[in-house]
Amino acid sequence: MKFYKCLIYDFDGVICDSVNLKTEAFESLYSSYGEEVVKKVRDHHLLNGGISRFEKFKYFSENILNQEISKIELEILGKQFSDIVLNKIIHAPINPGVIEFIESNIPHSLQFICSGTPHEEMNHIIIEKKMGKYFKGVFGSPDSKTKIINHILSKYELKPAQVLFFGDAMTDYNAAKETSIDFIGIENIDTNFPHETNSIKSFKELLNYE
Numbered sequence: 001m002k003f004y005k006c007l008i009y010d011f012d013g014v015i016c017d018s019v020n021l022k023t024e025a026f027e028s029l030y031s032s033y034g035e036e037v038v039k040k041v042r043d044h045h046l047l048n049g050g051i052s053r054f055e056k057f058k059y060f061s062e063n064i065l066n067q068e069i070s071k072i073e074l075e076i077l078g079k080q081f082s083d084i085v086l087n088k089i090i091h092a093p094i095n096p097g098v099i100e101f102i103e104s105n106i107p108h109s110l111q112f113i114c115s116g117t118p119h120e121e122m123n124h125i126i127i128e129k130k131m132g133k134y135f136k137g138v139f140g141s142p143d144s145k146t147k148i149i150n151h152i153l154s155k156y157e158l159k160p161a162q163v164l165f166f167g168d169a170m171t172d173y174n175a176a177k178e179t180s181i182d183f184i185g186i187e188n189i190d191t192n193f194p195h196e197t198n199s200i201k202s203f204k205e206l207l208n209y210e
Contacts (some may be wrong), residue, residue, distance in 0.1 A: 003108065004109055004162060004163060004164040004182070005108075005109060005158060005162040005163070005166070005210060006109060006110045006111075006112070006156065006158050006162055006163040007105055007109045007110070007111045007112070007151065007163075007164050007166070007179075008035055008111075008112045008113075008114050008149065008163065008164070008165045008166070009111070009112070009113055009123070009165075009166045009167075010050060010113075010114060010116075010145075010165075010166065010168060010169070010172050011113055011115040011117060011122065011125075012049075012089075012115070012116075012161060012168075013049065013168035013169070013170070013188060014095070014098075014166050014167060014168050014186050015098050015113075015131075016078045016092050016094055016095065016129075017087065017093045017094070017095050018085075018088075018089045018092040019049070019058065019168070019188070019190075020194060021089055021092060022045070022053075022085055023042060023045060023046065023145060024084075025043050025081050025084040025085045025194065026042065026045050026081075027041065028057070028084060029040055029077060029080060029081060029084075029158065030060065033065065037064055037065070039058075040064050040160070041060055041064065044059060044060070044064075044076030046190040046197060047170075048167075048169070048170075049116075049168060049170070049171060049172075049190065049191065050059065050115075050167065050169040050171030050172050050175075051115045051147060051171055051172075052116050052118075052141035052142060052199065053078060053081055053116070053117075053118075053141075054074050054077075054078060054141070054142070055076075057069065057074055057077045057078070057144040058074065061073075066068055078096065078118070082118075082121060084198070085153075086121065086124075086125070089125055090128045090129060094129075095202065095203065096201030096202050096203065096204055097202050097204035097205075097206070097207055098203050100203070100204075100207055101203040101206055101207055102134045103134070106110065106134065107169060109137045110156060110158075111134055111135050111136060112135055112136055112137045112138070112139065112152055113126065113135055113137070113138040113139060113140075114139050114148045114149060114152075114175075115138075115139070115140045115141075115182075116140065116141050116145070116171070117140045117141065118140050118141050118142075119138075119139060119140035119142075120140075120143065121140065122138055122140035123138050123140075126138050131158070134164065136156075137152070137171055139151070139152075139186050144175070145171060145172065145175035146174075146175045146179055147179045149163075149175055149181060150179055151178075153179065153181075155163045155177050160180040160181045161181075161182075163179075163181040163182065164181065164183070164184065165181055165182070165183050165184075166183075166184050166186060167183065167184075167185060168186040168188055168191060169191055170184065170191060170193070172177070172185075173193055182198075183197065183198070184198045184199060185197050185198070185199035185200075186198065186199070186201075187199050187201045188199060
């Protein structure tokens with residue numbers, strides 16, 4: 001792995017073993033509509049990792065339930081979702097090798113979180129997990145990952161070739177492509193990255209690079 005001046009990480013599924021917690025939360029919110037709806041909700045969520053939960057709520061209502069959804073209803077769903085998952089994510093395990101890898105890069109790389117989780121909630125999670133000392137910035141929705149990356153590039157006067165993004169979803173891959181930065185995929189059963197994608201199963205694979 002080459003040297004990068006800036007490392008950007010998605011959170012769920014990359015730093016934290018928390019993807020299943022959010023899947024279960026979506027299933028719980030739509031369980032009263034029956035198993036067929038729950039399956040469609042689950043499948044869409046897993047195929048669209050890294051997208052804001054509010055965008056998913058809108059999709060579920062308009063394309064699965066065939067209903068309009070108001071801003072107030074979106075806010076209620078968002079609050080219910082957060083109530084289900086927030087404490088669980090705060091106490092969820094960090095993926096193997098992540099802390100060691102992040103710490104090894106503190107001397108020479110700026111490091112950031114770029115997540116689809118709401119901005120304030122993402123910052124709260126990082127504080128509660130006592131990881132704030134590792135990151136120059138922690139960013140979440142409603143800004144898209146492409147917008148967040150472009151903000152980092154501009155604010156810190158970085159060239160795309162100096163930046164690497166770690167993600168576990170096609171949303172992450174596409175954001176890296178749109179901003180011309182390098183990308184490493186975190187392998188999982190729900191995402192099939194294009195065959196040429198650099199990928200790892202665990203950050204342990206990167207701990208002994210020179």
